Amino acid sequence: MSLNKKNKQPPDWGLIGLTTFFIFVGLVMIADVSLVQAEVTFGDKFYFLKRQLVWVILGGSLALIVSRLNYHLWSKIAKITFLSGLGLLLFVFLPKIGVTAYGAKRWLNFGFINFQPVELMKLGVIFFFAKLADREEALPLWQELIFLAMPVGLILLQPDFGSAVLLISITAAIWFFGGKNLFGLSTLTVLSIVLGMILILSSPYRKQRLMGLLDPFYDPQGKSYHAYQLALTLGSGGIFGQGMGNSRQKFQYLPEATTDSIVALIAEEFGFLGITVFVCLFFLLVGRGISIARNAPDKFGQVLAGGITALIAFQGLINLGAVAIVLPLTGMPFPFVSYGGSSLITLLTATGILISISRHTSSS
Amino acid sequence: MFSILNLVILGRLFYWQIIKGGELAAVAKRQRLDVEETYAPRGIIYSQDEYPLVTNNTSYRINVYLPNLDVSSQELVDKISPIIADSDDEEVVEATASAMMDYFSTGRKWLTLNYEISQNKKKIIEEMDLGGIDFEEKEIRDYPEASMAAQLVGFVGSDKRGNPQGYFGLEGNYHQQLSGQPGLLIGESNPFGQTILSGERIEEEMQPGMNLTLHLERAIQFILEEELKKGIETHGAKSGWAVILDPNTGAVLGMASFPNYHPGDFSEYEDELYPNPIVAEGFEPGSVFKPLIMAAAIEEGKVKPETKCTICDGPAVIGDHTVKTWNEKYHPNSTMKEVIANSDNVGMVYVSQQLGKKNILEYLDKFGFGQKTEIDLQEEAELSIRPSNQWYPIDLATVSFGQGVLVTPIQLTRAFAALANGGKLVTPQVVDRIWSRTETIHQFEPKIAGRPISQATAEKVTDMLIGAVENGPVDWTKIDNLVVAGKTGTAQIPIAGHYDDEKTITSFIGFAPANRPKFIMLVSLREPQSSPWGSETAAPVWFNIAEKLKYYWEI
Numbered sequence: 038m039s040l041n042k043k044n045k046q047p048p049d050w051g052l053i054g055l056t057t058f059f060i061f062v063g064l065v066m067i068a069d070v071s072l073v074q075a076e077v078t079f080g081d082k083f084y085f086l087k088r089q090l091v092w093v094i095l096g097g098s099l100a101l102i103v104s105r106l107n108y109h110l111w112s113k114i115a116k117i118t119f120l121s122g123l124g125l126l127l128f129v130f131l132p133k134i135g136v137t138a139y140g141a142k143r144w145l146n147f148g149f150i151n152f153q154p155v156e157l158m159k160l161g162v163i164f165f166f167a168k169l170a171d172r173e174e175a176l177p178l179w180q181e182l183i184f185l186a187m188p189v190g191l192i193l194l195q196p197d198f199g200s201a202v203l204l205i206s207i208t209a210a211i212w213f214f215g216g217k218n219l220f221g222l223s224t225l226t227v228l229s230i231v232l233g234m235i236l237i238l239s240s241p242y243r244k245q246r247l248m249g250l251l252d253p254f255y256d257p258q259g260k261s262y263h264a265y266q267l268a269l270t271l272g273s274g275g276i277f278g279q280g281m282g283n284s285r286q287k288f289q290y291l292p293e294a295t296t297d298s299i300v301a302l303i304a305e306e307f308g309f310l311g312i313t314v315f316v317c318l319f320f321l322l323v324g325r326g327i328s329i330a331r332n333a334p335d336k337f338g339q340v341l342a343g344g345i346t347a348l349i350a351f352q353g354l355i356n357l358g359a360v361a362i363v364l365p366l367t368g369m370p371f372p373f374v375s376y377g378g379s380s381l382i383t384l385l386t387a388t389g390i391l392i393s394i395s396r397h398t399s400s401s
Numbered sequence: 402m403f404s405i406l407n408l409v410i411l412g413r414l415f416y417w418q419i420i421k422g423g424e425l426a427a428v429a430k431r432q433r434l435d436v437e438e439t440y441a442p443r444g445i446i447y448s449q450d451e452y453p454l455v456t457n458n459t460s461y462r463i464n465v466y467l468p469n470l471d472v473s474s475q476e477l478v479d480k481i482s483p484i485i486a487d488s489d490d491e492e493v494v495e496a497t498a499s500a501m502m503d504y505f506s507t508g509r510k511w512l513t514l515n516y517e518i519s520q521n522k523k524k525i526i527e528e529m530d531l532g533g534i535d536f537e538e539k540e541i542r543d544y545p546e547a548s549m550a551a552q553l554v555g556f557v558g559s560d561k562r563g564n565p566q567g568y569f570g571l572e573g574n575y576h577q578q579l580s581g582q583p584g585l586l587i588g589e590s591n592p593f594g595q596t597i598l599s600g601e602r603i604e605e606e607m608q609p610g611m612n613l614t615l616h617l618e619r620a621i622q623f624i625l626e627e628e629l630k631k632g633i634e635t636h637g638a639k640s641g642w643a644v645i646l647d648p649n650t651g652a653v654l655g656m657a658s659f660p661n662y663h664p665g666d667f668s669e670y671e672d673e674l675y676p677n678p679i680v681a682e683g684f685e686p687g688s689v690f691k692p693l694i695m696a697a698a699i700e701e702g703k704v705k706p707e708t709k710c711t712i713c714d715g716p717a718v719i720g721d722h723t724v725k726t727w728n729e730k731y732h733p734n735s736t737m738k739e740v741i742a743n744s745d746n747v748g749m750v751y752v753s754q755q756l757g758k759k760n761i762l763e764y765l766d767k768f769g770f771g772q773k774t775e776i777d778l779q780e781e782a783e784l785s786i787r788p789s790n791q792w793y794p795i796d797l798a799t800v801s802f803g804q805g806v807l808v809t810p811i812q813l814t815r816a817f818a819a820l821a822n823g824g825k826l827v828t829p830q831v832v833d834r835i836w837s838r839t840e841t842i843h844q845f846e847p848k849i850a851g852r853p854i855s856q857a858t859a860e861k862v863t864d865m866l867i868g869a870v871e872n873g874p875v876d877w878t879k880i881d882n883l884v885v886a887g888k889t890g891t892a893q894i895p896i897a898g899h900y901d902d903e904k905t906i907t908s909f910i911g912f913a914p915a916n917r918p919k920f921i922m923l924v925s926l927r928e929p930q931s932s933p934w935g936s937e938t939a940a941p942v943w944f945n946i947a948e949k950l951k952y953y954w955e956i
Contacts, residue, residue: 269432271417272425285433285600288591309418313411320407354406361413 096385170215199367214343278308439584573779637930687892690803887911
């Protein structure tokens with residue numbers, strides 16, 4: 038598929054602008070929230086801010102480079118990416134390299150870098166299933182499901198329920214953009230629900246998580262502590278919020294303040310009005326992604342853009358859902374805002390790809 | 402579909418932030434609220450001569466944390482039981498030790514030994530350096546004069562929440578002033594108890610409790626208590642009380658009753674001992690009431706001191722009842738002055754007949770009966786007078802000699818004081834002033850509650866009372882160079898609707914020097930065994946006290 042130079046468009050500035058906005062919000066909130074903890078733990082107030090900045094620059098540079106590349110590149114390396122992702126996911130179970138944190142094996146340690154292989158897997162899944170969707174003849178459904186089961190299975194072993202759901206959602210979105218039939222989509226849905234039920238009811242850990250969700254007051258000092266503190270954080274925000282910098286929950290009351298729960302602190306400082314604005318802007322961001330997908334010149338572009346948009350959208354939703362205590366907490370960072378290098382670099386790269394697709398919007 | 406999910410999320414956020422927002426914000430605030438209270442020391446109660454009657458001290462309890470103990474539990478008990486037992490007696494120490502060992506058999510690692518020990522004992526135990534020993538502090542009341550004026554002072558217990566609460570007497574009445582205000586420091590802290598510096602901060606300075614200075618002087622109170630106790634013992638009485646007022650100002654110079662209790666150990670005494678009978682218990686006063694009725698009659702112009710009693714030749718018959726004199730001797734045509742000197746019941750019936758129901762009831766009210774005196778002690782009782790339609794002729798007769806009416810000793814004393822001070826009804830006051838470290842908060846001034854009689858009447862009755870002392874049955878208790886105006890009283894005790902044949906409450910009430918009185922005093926003994934008569938029981942006690950007072954005050 039050759040690209041007509043005449044079809045080159047300017048990149049989607051809306052997407053760029055909104056992404057930048059969220060990165061900025063993230064930096065501000067991280068600075069706001071982590072000051073005390075950073076000082077206490079590392080003797081440097083700006084410890085977390087500095088690291089996030091480094092990742093922003095790294096990720097941003099990658100995004101810049103990637104946005105100028107032809108997106109068909111990703112189809113070519115789809116298989117490799119997918120396999121590497123699987124491989125790294127296996128690595129977490131190795132004693133030396135795999136890192137256990139909070140009872141889950143999600144991290145790999147390469148000397149001075151900690152890296153979450155699930156992030157690479159997200160890209161791998163997107164590339165791979167986008168490529169599959171682009172085939173003349175679709176693979177039989179069961180084959181695709183097996184391919185999906187591989188990373189999902191490994192992820193569930195960690196355990197990381199949230200990312201498993203995310204991958205399934207992304208695949209569903211790719212199938213949707215790729216025009217998959219209803220049968221395929223429903224099968225996926227049903228299977229996921231069944232799997233979900235099995236998993237929830239079989240593990241006491243997950244059942245408790247669910248209890249914590251249903252009622253933050255179930256065990257406020259114990260099992261539903263995080264949900265309880267979230268509720269308090271949100272409540273403290275009220276309509277207008279406490280004002281920037283005035284969060285009280287950030288003083289070690291709300292766990293994961295810089296990562297999973299950071300959006301709750303936005304709600305505390307800027308109130309319901311603030312968080313509504315935030316959510317609307319996120320909505321717009323996702324809208325840009327969908328628009329880029331719709332206007333992509335070819336099928337691969339559509340599904341690739343659709344998959345990436347789904348990644349951003351669902352990751353955000355899962356995080357927001359947990360913050361609003363609609364979904365269980367799953368350790369999923371909010372795109373661009375939460376502290377964390379793996380997620381930030383992956384998402385910025387993915388955004389770069391989106392931008393690259395946007396430059397080739399079909400004129401029809 | 403994405404939008405639906407978004408809306409769901411927004412909806413839920415709305416719920417948490419707006420609907421439940423206020424409630425949750427409050428919980429979040431409570432979570433980080435750190436409240437520190439600074440204890441306010443309770444006010445000290447001083448006598449007029451500036452000695453502390455009630456002060457504060459620190460008492461300690463021993464906490465033991467077994468893992469840190471350097472010695473065995475048995476050794477610990479052996480070492481500290483002699484100190485706790487406060488005795489050299491081997492048996493006492495043994496008993497204490499074995500009781501203490503019980504604490505160590507509970508299997509608990511951290512124990513509180515329930516012994517209140519003083520600072521000295523605490524120091525001794527501390528110096529033993531046994532490890533694993535810790536002390537809990539508690540502020541308690543201290544009584545340098547032991548049980549002196551116990552019922553006047555009251556005691557400090559705990560309220561429902563475990564905070565100190567004064568009960569009875571001064572501790573009860575002035576609880577708020579004595580308590581002061583604890584200091585408050587409210588701040589915000591993180592889950593580890595560290596202060597959030599940018600957080601809210603409210604500070605309220607601690608106000609120590611205010612001090613009280615009483616009109617009471619230790620020496621006078623001591624004399625009063627000593628003589629009263631002796632008198633109760635000598636005459637085999639069940640109980641007794643005595644109160645001294647300054648008749649011009651109402652200042653309470655002394656107040657004692659027995660049996661009493663030690664306020665520091667109040668829980669070890671029966672509840673019945675707590676209320677001060679002088680303000681809380683009513684009794685039928687008997688003959689000491691006569692001068693008041695006489696004063697009323699004179700004030701109303703119904704009789705004069707020279708008026709002759711026309712019915713005094715024999716007992717008085719009123720309806721089904723017969724009123725006799727105390728010794729069944731009758732004095733026909735005796736004057737009012739003689740009626741008082743003879744304590745003639747029939748003569749008083751004559752007076753009451755001259756007065757009439759309306760006046761009698763009016764003067765009962767004027768003299769402050771049926772109302773509180775408003776003395777500043779917590780447990781003052783209000784004894785009501787029966788309404789007019791419940792007074793029958795026999796009641797009007799008996800009230801004239803102090804039966805069939807219930808009064809408190811303080812009501813009686815201050816009514817009588819009107820005879821001493823020219824006709825004014827003063828308000829009795831225990832406290833002279835309330836003060837803090839820096840200033841006087843309140844200086845009490847004498848309060849006049851009424852004017853039941855004129856000066857002229859007061860003088861006339863005083864004259865009668867001088868006569869009563871000189872010529873009456875108490876002539877053998879006179880004191881040189883002190884002119885006393887007073888009256889004996891022997892009252893029957895009503896039991897289950899009728900009067901007991903033998904039991905009496907004997908009293909003597911009087912003031913001296915009669916023309917310019919320095920004090921008015923009431924002494925009463927309940928059920929003295931030695932004799933049922935006031936002249937032989939209460940009066941001697943009264944005069945013993947009065948004699949000592951004369952020397953103390955150099956009257």
